[in-house]
Amino acid sequence: MKRDMVLGVLEGSPEFLSAQDIHAALRASGQKVGLATVYRVVQALQESGAIDALRNENGELTYRSCESTGHHHHLVCRACGRTVEVQGPAVERWADSVAAEHGFAEVSHTVEVFGICGDHRS
Amino acid sequence: MKRDMVLGVLEGSPEFLSAQDIHAALRASGQKVGLATVYRVVQALQESGAIDALRNENGELTYRSCESTGHHHHLVCRACGRTVEVQGPAVERWADSVAAEHGFAEVSHTVEVFGICGDHRS
DNA sequence: CTATATGCAAAAAGTTTGCATCTCC
DNA sequence: GGAGATGCAAACTTTTTGCATATAG
Secondary structure (H helix, E strand, C coil), rough: CHHHHHHHHHHHHCCEEEEEHHHHHHHHCCHHHHHHHHHHHHHHHHCCCCCEEEEECCCCCEEEEECCCCCEEEECCCCCCCCCECCCHHHHHHHHHHHHHCCEEEEEEEEEEECCCCHCCC | CHHHHHHHHCCCCCCCCEEHHHHHHHHHHHCCCCCCHHHHHHHHHHHCCCCEEEECCCCCEEEEECCCCCCCEEEEEEECCCCEEECCHHHHHHHHHHHHHHHEEEEEEEEEEEEEEECCCC
């Protein structure tokens, strides 16, 4: 079962990894594994709730072992593309409460903040 | 210039639209426009800051005209797709303040909340 | 006339699927 | 031997690019 190899890679990294990253890591460590198998395994793991999936800015699906290390959002400069990672307990609470008000459960959310950073104000 | 046609479509919708949606809308309204042109136009518009881009859950890039009429966010049911429009003064304030802390100005933001609505909880 | 914009089709990039093979029970 | 896992290659989807043509100034 390649499942454990994939999990091993994910647990060994605090970052989100794309399926292709996982495949490359396994290949690099000498494992012979097909790309399709990696995709099938991560899908299975995601359905079983063992890992979290999310899409990165390149449109790649990325995965992380589930113990939610750091939830954060992005503050992006429209002028230079500089990105700052920000924490927002207030937003988390707001998202949960507004969802609850409407009877929604299992809430997740995405937040992106755009602006012009100090170095690029006219 | 197809630029204005694309902008017209985006300004006519409060929702985020994918390039393909825009293309379909233009075709539906009788315009002869190539898909590639739509992609090129939205990229140009995004670079010039006229529209916001965001990747949706399916990995499609979606766009919205920057001067959105009424500011609101969406609460989307993962099970049935039902969407509720919600207001969130708390998030607005949070976004502004977190951006200000990092020296960002002209702040805009996008927030999407996903959950399972009352009718679709297991 | 020259430069830009457009359309079409082919190419990239990421992901999924079909199918034959291999493995473990 | 059979069920499920795996690998390879082909299919698919979304987005980008090459190139020839059409349009604008």
